[in-house]
Amino acid sequence: MSLTVKRRLGVISAQLFKARMTRPFGSSSVPNPLPATFLRGGTSKGIFLNKAHLPSERAKWDPIFLGIMGSPDPEHGRQLNGMGGGVSSLSKICVVAEATPEQKAQDIDVEYTFVQVGIRDSSIDYSGNCGNLSSMIGAYALDEGLCSISRGRRHATVRSFNTNTQKIIDTTFPVSETGVPSLNIPEATVAGVPGKTSQIILDFVNPGGARTGKLLPTGNAVDQLEIAVPSLTRTIKVSLVDTTNPTVFVDLNELNDFLPVEGYIQNKSDALQEVGSVLEIIRQEGARRMGLDPSAQAQPKIAMLSAPANTVDSNIVIHALSMGVLHKAVPMTVGLCLGVASKVQGTIPWAIVQASKTSDTDLVRIRHPGGLVDVGAEFGEDGQVKSAKVVRTGRFLMKGHVFW
Template sequence: MLRRLTTAHWNPLATYVAKMNLSSVANPLPATFLRGGTSKGIFLNKAVLPDNRADWTPIFLGIMGSPDAEYGRQLNGMGGGVSSLSKIMVVGLPTPEQKAQGIQVEYTFVQVGIRDSSIDYSGNCGNLTSMIGVYAIDEGLCTPVKNVARATIRCFNTNTQKVIDTTFPVSEDGTPVLDLPETTMAGVPGKASQIILDFVNPGGARTGKLLPTGNPIDTVSLTNGQSVKVSLVDATNPTVFVDHAELRTFLPIDDYIKGKASAVEEVSPILEEIRQQGAKRMELDPSAQAQPKIAMLHAPHTAEDASQNVSIVIHALSMGVLHKAVPMTVGLCLGVASKIEGTIAWDITKNSASELVRIRHPGGLVDVGAEFGSDGQVQSAKVVRTGRRLMKGVLWH
């Protein structure tokens, strides 16, 4: 039986907040569906959710259609069956202390499990972060900046306790403009407005240290008797970097990247073991699949790489699955790692003359930049993204 929407479902946010109590939450909820970079996600105003974060879990699982253990398609919800489409952003007003520091909006990133009921708050999503400032202005959480060509919104990410600035074009009245033909982005058709993400002091996002072990290279021992060199770097999000060339000496990595079933079956558990060993060295929970990520690095090796001035090639995993693009926080972490002497990334890129690191990933190319202070600490990591408004309305959970 179809349910007809009445005007009550479209009332202002206050209507929904008034209905809430400690044991219930409005259903449906007001929500916005946005693309940011190569991800799409649900954006929610924090005011419509219960105060207790523990009560968010059933709401988010219902929104995404998880768990979908049998099919992994999330057809009962807004998820798309892959990690980059099973994401939620909860956006709210800053605390008085944050506001005093110039922070204009606070947000929490939620990675929702697909086949299971996992709700992961351990990391951030760089792609969807590109739309936090836009959403905040659209929803009235931030005051529009008028009579300027571009506005910068300072955001605070609760997952990593880090500050990120987003800069994007606005109209004369301060409305974000996303359809200017300014830039292209690998994996997304057409041109759109340029959104600049600047991660301020991104080092130690989860562990408190840029190099959690203090070493640019560590060696982990595997149950199959092999040992593998890794670079454990924590910038924007912690990542375990491994050398594609080393893995190739004992694993069918090339067939794995091509998606051959026998190689996937052989390689996947080894990569997960490496990731978990890296997590332990970083003093992170090895059972949390979302963090740290693991990525394989390769030196440029094709004529196309040379013609496009590629600095480094990456294949990254997300939630145990080879990603069709590089997760943006992993790309930013790689840009930082490339500037740290002795890391696997530095060894591959050290002869590059460019200040920017040009990364080739399965979806195309992306340029990232990192700035370091005289004390050797990373001050900033920057990348360009695009985004698009897709839908605004209500959703059931």
Template sequence: MTSLRYKHTTANPLPATFYRGGTSKGIFINRADLPENISDWDPIFLGIMGSPDPEHGRQLNGMGGGVSSLSKICVVGEPSEARKAEGIDVDYTFVQVGIRDSAIDYSGNCGNLSSMIGVFALDEGLCKPRTVDSTRGVASVRSWNTNTNKVIDTTFPVADSDGVSTPSLNLPQAVVAGVPGKASQIVLDFVSPGGARTGKVLPTGLPTEIFEIPISIATSASKFRISLVDATNPTVFILAEDLRTALHIDPDSPIDFANPEVREVMETIRRRGAERMGLDPSAQAQPKIAALSPPSPKDSQQGVDIVIHAFSMGVLHKAVPMTVGLCLGVASGLERTIAWEIVTKNGQVKPSNLVRILHPGGLVEVGADIGEGMDVKSAKVVRTGRRLMKGVVWW
């Protein structure tokens, strides 16, 4: 394996690979092909994605797709010698690129694209996999996410040929809601994910608290029960019921999360939550915000534990950002959070059990291992992925 060297000039076009990971797609770039100074990355990433596109929001001049789940980049490279000594195989930085503006956000991680870090690392020859089960051809890669300073393990099938292990992504093993067909199972394991940004799984020390938020149609501020949880990525959880009450939405009518008034209220709560967690409220990518509700009787019979509507970059996500899903899995195991109250009333879900989440795109199961004193040991989820293209990208 060659030593890591940085170039003084950046190629245009730039070597890159395009992957689907879970319900997201993104450009993966070898760290060695970018400038050493991270401050020089922004114009490259904006050019790759076709941002900003203030008038149309479609990113037609780049690889972006006009929604947050398609405007993502991962920069992957060899770890430092110190990290290698700690057992890390590869480092990566996740980048969320603005669509209508020039925002470049390094504040959080992407669970969906994290599932493809190990695949890219092997495809690029950045590391060798660790054998998990040689009889089944399953191996893993341990990565270090620089955004959150957390360890993430990805485990997936590999095929060995002449001593070279190549990820096998086309086995009919698993289904991901929102993605057609089956593909190889990729197990994503966030090790000790608590306090990814704030240092604490409950940044304020409280499982629930009350926010009073001014609503234009109300004469006084409306009250919202909130849980602020930081696991894999910090998230503000609210009750959909409180949103319905504040906006006088008929109990028999669905909440239109695309309604500008709903979006305004969600963003106001998100910003307040960011301030309470000591985060920058103007950074749209972090924290996320999601409205939770109990499953309907029909959904409950199908094993659904909780329903989520999550926002990403101010817009309702068509599925659920995977880091938010994992954060919800952790929150469901933390006593007296609003997530815990919902799942325990529904099915007596224990912290080590899988939580079955219903989102606009379908179902996902997440698991969290929580020890004494709210020690979150790990959070796991199954993803699939696909190689889409490898070559060069103009910026």
């Protein structure tokens, strides 16, 4: 093929790409494909979008996000037509924007909205936040030019405002001399992720009452829920805690009294339906007690807790569910919520940790199916949560355009 022909084909391809860059959407046009960045944050991956490239009306976002992720995929649940990976931790989107003048007056650099996209259905959930992807908001915003830092600094701290929970979150991470994120320094590891990369400090500021306005929405450290399960109706103890994300905590041993929980954890088919349906009943009843919508799949989360076999290794063991599926690690907002709840006297997490603590460290070491994570929480003299921190890592995976 001659050089002239190649050049002509290149021009034609560019024209075709430009023609496909917009799709009529009501009275306006939305880029298709959209400028996007694909990122890993902690044990999650997601698409990050600049809010400026989306319709001003949020009601018009849903079909775009479903198209990006390849949802719904009712038959296979693999999202092969999009960027999703067939599990909740890979079906996520973050929409990031420059801070408003009012936010900048409060030293906020950027705002963002987290979106959990359904896999087999068309659900779009804005009710909660993702701690793992939150760890990469600062790096994305800096790379996208939505905020800036002074050159010559070794670390940047970006303060973001999460619109889902109306909370402020700081991320601190290394930067190069020119002020761009430097995420390939061998500093830290995260359970469930291979290799060692730069340490990102994720700090939720005043995280209590993320959805309900109260750390303990019912005012109780432990509540009794009445649930109807096959062949019987019984009560079960739960701790309903709302920080970073509202979570229903239940003692795994109590469930073991009437459910094949061990088989469920081991993914045995005969236990999945039975245990999963009961956990969903408990989650929904917990949501009602917290004043939340029980039909929202993403919020609240539910997690089973137990004492560690080795108290030197960890302080508490968690098996958490996300969108009705047992999580292979722990959703980071749930891990942070557990870290805070472990310091609230009388809760189920507090009782387990008190029995397993072998040192005076302020950190709570949590064992989850993917490994270990240390979580720290700081309380004020008034008993309110001032901060919840955890170490994460992240990586830029792709920057370009995504079709929807």
